[in-house]
Structures are given as C-alpha cells and as structure tokens.
Amino acid sequence: MNSDPDDAVFRALADSTRRRVLDLLRERPRTTGELSEQFATSRFAVMKHLQVLVAAGLVLVERRGRERWNRLNPAPIQRIQRRWLRRFDALAASAQLDLKDEIETQAASAKRRRTRA
Amino acid sequence: MNSDPDDAVFRALADSTRRRVLDLLRERPRTTGELSEQFATSRFAVMKHLQVLVAAGLVLVERRGRERWNRLNPAPIQRIQRRWLRRFDALAASAQLDLKDEIETQAASAKRRRTRA
DNA sequence: CCAACAGGTGACTATCGGGTCACATGAACA
DNA sequence: TGTTCATGTGACCCGATAGTCACCTGTTGG
Numbered sequence: 614m615n616s617d618p619d620d621a622v623f624r625a626l627a628d629s630t631r632r633r634v635l636d637l638l639r640e641r642p643r644t645t646g647e648l649s650e651q652f653a654t655s656r657f658a659v660m661k662h663l664q665v666l667v668a669a670g671l672v673l674v675e676r677r678g679r680e681r682w683n684r685l686n687p688a689p690i691q692r693i694q695r696r697w698l699r700r701f702d703a704l705a706a707s708a709q710l711d712l713k714d715e716i717e718t719q720a721a722s723a724k725r726r727r728t729r730a
Numbered sequence: 731m732n733s734d735p736d737d738a739v740f741r742a743l744a745d746s747t748r749r750r751v752l753d754l755l756r757e758r759p760r761t762t763g764e765l766s767e768q769f770a771t772s773r774f775a776v777m778k779h780l781q782v783l784v785a786a787g788l789v790l791v792e793r794r795g796r797e798r799w800n801r802l803n804p805a806p807i808q809r810i811q812r813r814w815l816r817r818f819d820a821l822a823a824s825a826q827l828d829l830k831d832e833i834e835t836q837a838a839s840a841k842r843r844r845t846r847a
Numbered sequence: 848c849c850a851a852c853a854g855g856t857g858a859c860t861a862t863c864g865g866g867t868c869a870c871a872t873g874a875a876c877a
Numbered sequence: 878t879g880t881t882c883a884t885g886t887g888a889c890c891c892g893a894t895a896g897t898c899a900c901c902t903g904t905t906g907g
Binding site: 617620623624626627629632635636639685687690691694697698700701702704 | 734737740741743744746749752753756802804807808811814815817818819821
Binding site: 793 | 852
C-alpha cells in the first residue's frame with residue numbers, strides 16, 4: 614500500500630542477507646545459483662530475497678540461456694542518500710555538543726527534582 | 731540473534747512511520763504525546779515505534795516530570811553511511827556507462843540466440 | 848489530599864516476512 | 878530426442894511485528 618519508491622529500498626536494506634547479496638554483487642554480477650552457494654539458507658530463500666531487491670530496483674536481471682545474471686544497480690542507494698539520509702549530516706556535526714548539553718540539562722533537572730523531593 | 735548494531739538501525743529505518751518520527755525530531759525534541767498527535771495511529775503504536783528507535787540508538791530519551799522528551803541522535807545514521815552505504819558511491823558514478831554496456835551485450839546475445847535458433 | 852493528566856505495560860489479534868518443499872519450465876548438449 | 882541442469886512458482890508453516898485495548902504508574906497543581 615505504501616507506493617513510495619524509497620520505502621521499498623529501505624525495506625530491502627533491512628535484511629542482513631540482502632545486504633550481503635548486494636555486497637557480493639558489488640564485485641561483479643552473479644547467477645542465482647552462485648549466490649545461493651554463499652548462504653546457509655536454501656536457494657528458494659535467496660531467490661525471494663532477489664525478488665525483493667529487484668522490486669526495489671537494487672538488482673537488475675539479465676537472462677542468458679538457462680542462467681539468470683543478477684547485477685547491482687546502485688542508483689536507489691544513491692537516491693535515498695540524497696533524498697533522506699543527508700538531511701542528518703548537518704545535525705551529526707554538532708551532535709557531540711548537543712549530547713553534552715543534554716546530559717548537563719538532565720543532571721540539572723535531576724538535581725532540581727531531588728531537592729524538591 | 732543478529733547482534734550487528736547496524737542491523738538494528740537498518741530495521742528501524744525500514745518503517746515509514748519511524749522515518750517520519752525522525753524527521754519530526756530533526757527539527758526539535760518532542761514529547762511522546764506531541765509526536766502521537768502527528769499520526770493517525772494510536773499513542774501506543776507510536777510508543778512502540780519509539781522503543782524500536784531507542785533500541786537502535788536513533789532516539790535519546792530524557793524524562794522531565796511526567797513528560798518524556800524524545801531527542802534525535804543522528805550518529806547511527808552517519809555510521810551506516812560511513813560503514814556501508816558509501817561503498818556504493820563509486821559504482822554509482824559509472825552506473826550509466828555500465829548499464830549502457832549491459833544493454834548492448836544483452837542485445838548482441840539476443841541476436842546470437844535468434845540466429846542459432 | 849486528590850483529581851486530572853502524561854506516560855508506560857502486558858496481553859491479545861492480525862498481518863507480514865522469511866523459510867521450506869513439491870513441482871513446473873525451459874535451455875544445453877550428448 | 879531425451880536427460881540433465883539452472884531457474885522459477887505456488888502453497889504452506891512459523892516467528893516477528895504493527896496495531897489495539899484495558900489497566901497501571903507516577904506527576905502536577907489546586
């Protein structure tokens with residue numbers, strides 16, 4: 614029901630097996646069978662993961678005879694970095710300071726609470 | 731089972747409601763009740779989402795009297811960008827070229843297949 | 848004190864997601 | 878041609894997760 618294309622990418626990245634698949638495909642394209650050998654789970658499970666990755670646009674498929682070559686498409690990862698993750702970069706720069714302020718505020722209010730009690 | 735701290739972050743980001751919470755907290759800290767008002771779902775659902783975000787280290791909590799102030803911690807997002815997502819930046823730079831090569835290869839092999847059949 | 852208020856917990860339900868298997872499809876090659 | 882091989886599909890199981898609700902805890906402030 615969520616038609617946001619970024620949502621499919623985030624959900625695809627949520628699984629560690631799928632992230633490992635992307636890491637493997639980063640080196641070079643691989644067939645479905647070749648990928649399956651790298652995992653403890655069954656070939657069918659890996660195929661389902663590939664379906665999720667294809668639906669998110671993270672993997673492109675080329676069929677060659679009876680083989681299926683899976684190729685990485687890094688564009689969606691770039692997209693979510695541009696459209697969403699980078700928003701937090703500026704905040705991170707001052708995070709240490711913010712956190713320090715926060716702890717001091719917390720300690721001060723805790724002291725106030727103790728005093729009144 | 732999966733003790734990778736990055737995994738908790740990726741799973742936390744997989745839900746669009748949680749991403750909206752982070753967007754709201756990016757502006758300023760907010761109480762649980764204030765956050766709940768922004769969503770169609772119940773206060774309890776939002777609280778569960780906050781628990782997930784806290785477990786992933788994305789949200790820090792400060793209690794003030796009967797209020798709970800939720801504050802964004804951008805560090806985990808920075809971490810997954812550094813440790814994982816940036817690996818794909820270099821590939822993305824040449825993605826257009828790769829895709830072009832791929833399509834040509836595909837067309838050529840399709841032609842070969844047609845000829846042999 | 849005590850009533851209104853903000854927040855939190857535990858149990859429960861429904862749905863989703865990951866995993867498996869039996870079986871189907873379609874290409875390669877002797 | 879027919880057997881072997883790589884891949885794909887559908888149904889099914891089960892644990893995880895999002896959601897709700899009844900009820901509890903602790904705080905505020907008259």
